[in-house]
Amino acid sequence: MMRNPKIYIVAFSLLAFLVSGNYLYENFFYEDDLQKYSEVINQIRAVGEDTDILYIGESSNNTFHPDDKDKRAISEMLIDYLPEMEICDITYPASHAGTYYDILRAIPVEKKINTVVVTLNLRSFNAQWIYSDLETQLQKSMVLLKPYPPLFNRFLLSFKAYDNKTKEERKRKIRHKWKHDKLVFPEPFHVDNTYDWDGYHWRHGGKQPDGTLDKALRELACHYVKGYGFQIDINHNPRIKDFDKIVKLAENRGWNLVFNLLAENTEKADEIIGSELTYFMEYNRKLLYDYFTGQGVKVVDNFYIAPDNQFIDQDWTTEHYREDARKDIAENLANSIKQILYNNN
């Protein structure tokens, strides 16, 4: 057994290194790294021990217009309709279901949360968002939150064990998706993919009635095509998998789960592109609604709740709403939550 004691010395040293290294790191360096690379930890820590409702989302939650009288976030407005509830929010700009999952998983089991409201943003299923430039930073910020020993998490961070792609790689991926994902239109149409559709609007879009070119309008038209001109593939879209993981996590933790299907500017889409685009918006909305409802999740459908004038960004595709729309969304959500709580009791 003791033919080669050196092996035992090496094995013991390795074990000692891992244990003492983890101790040193956890006690002297971990907190600094968390503050530097995973600031969202502070929001996770701020979630109360007996939170009734946890709202998790991106900038759609708290972006407001300077003219809004009530500048509160959607999550804050919930209190108007659920005054007796303790409501917390975790708002992390540019995030999506993949990061929501990591954040939710990092919430200590001891925290007794009743209902989790997760933002369901249609655009987060498109190629532009999935392969966004921001993704590398976003994924990096999640590594230290993983449920492993701190030293191992830091090892993963040091060796870039996350979705770490260069800008060029991401651009290539987006272009590939746009070119190769076939769009099935209800009626015969002159293009069959996002890339060509976008190209068409770049060449022919933005024309004023007098024939002059409105560059801003042309750019907006292209944004709309790239933002909404896609069809979700339930089996392969990574976002679907992320939401599936959230459903499983909620089951394990005993949370009531609500998906807040965000409002999109269908009015503008119809105006500058036409019914072909709103067809895909509706197609994807229905698909998401049916799929997650089928999984037993309460999907609150706010898709058509906001008219064009309630969208703050008129020259871009965002889910940033003015006061009235935020209130409507909050009210809708609150009604659904009340229903869940009523049914449970």
Next chain:
Amino acid sequence: MLFNTIQFVIFLPLVIVLYYLMPHKYRWILLLAASYIFYMFWDVRYIFLIVSSTLADYLFALQMEKHETRGKRKLYLILSLVVNLGLLFTFKYLNFFTTSLNGLFQATDLAVSISPLKVLLPVGISFYTFQTLSYSIDVYYGRQKAERHLGIFALYVSFFPQLVAGPIERFSRLAPQLKQNHPFKKENLVAGLQLIVYGLFTKMVIADNLAIFVDKIYESPDAFNSLSLFTGMVFYAFQIYGDFFGYSLIAIGSAKIMGVNLIDNFQNPYLSANIREFWQRWHISLITWFRDYLYFPLGGSRVKKLRWALNIAVVFVVSGFWHGANYTFLIWGALFAVFYLLSNRIFNSTQNFRKTSVKGLVSVIGTFIIVLFLWIFFRSPDLSTAVLFLKNLFSNSGTDQIYTIVPPVVWIMLSVFVISDILLYNNRIDKWLSARSMPVRILVMAFLAFCIIVFAAVDHTPFIYFQF
């Protein structure tokens, strides 16, 4: 695939395990497949460049050997040069020339414009092109027999540890090792791991942390005061050293585990007493390549003094241009030629002083300062940045201070690196450790591993020499 990523942490052990499980006669297949996979992680499309370069040189070398007439042999050498340098020119230099020509057209009011080629620079193209070129030239001169085994030749061109940033190996050194049966040896594993760990330390802890501050300074050199700019110069010197030295060590260590010994690429270059010595210690595989395939054919030192000076200038300017298609690299190379010639004039015989003497220390520090200044041209994205940097360095017109935002841990790690470089003078970490007791070896490795995990910079930082 980068050495400092989780992919490589998984890839390397997997390849090594398979390598030792596989019978010797099939190992080349494994290594070739692994090398191509390694390369395709960066961009699948550019594998065709390596394959075409490999096939071309393989066939041309066989033809060269087949024909005895000088004319025919020369024809195949020229074909090899055209293919290799043609690829290099198209992917690396064409846009430089089109941009320069467009500038010239604009200056002379000519209504002509050449559109630049929209291509990415294939990683490591300068390295594997030089490797295959040396083979063709050696076969032409009869110094090397043409390789019959296409697989071994392809593996020589693409051997993954040194594929993208060297060391640039000669066929006569690497191929026999690739053909040889290497049984598993514990000493190779230990030495290889020690080299990899030290390499990761110099890359991830030293180079990548310094890069954060160097990038800040070079983004706006006019904003910083002189001391900050000087700090930036020192940081860049250790960034590029840590980066490239680290890459070389990981390459050498990875090959070592498989029983293959690659050439050492660095030997404490910043402890050189003059520029000539610096170039005997910095990027050794490149400078010896230039010596053998450019300097000697030009006549080397067996010519008149003026011609010799010209030969030196040509070698350094070409070596500058090898690094990148930019005027900054040309100037960097030209300035090194000037200092090389000066240092050769001053130190025309081997040093007759010890480096620990006052004269020795002054020479080492003086050489280091010259190198610091020349790195400004190497690092600057364009000439105007280099000029701005130098202007502000001497005028102290900026107010921002970089040293105040550098965390103590960066200074400590840099000091550790400098001290270890002095301790390892004319030595290598694996050899130095093999002369130490087991507890010391374990402690040193544990310390380095801990630093790599805990203090590594976390941003995506590819190796600097990948762009060449």
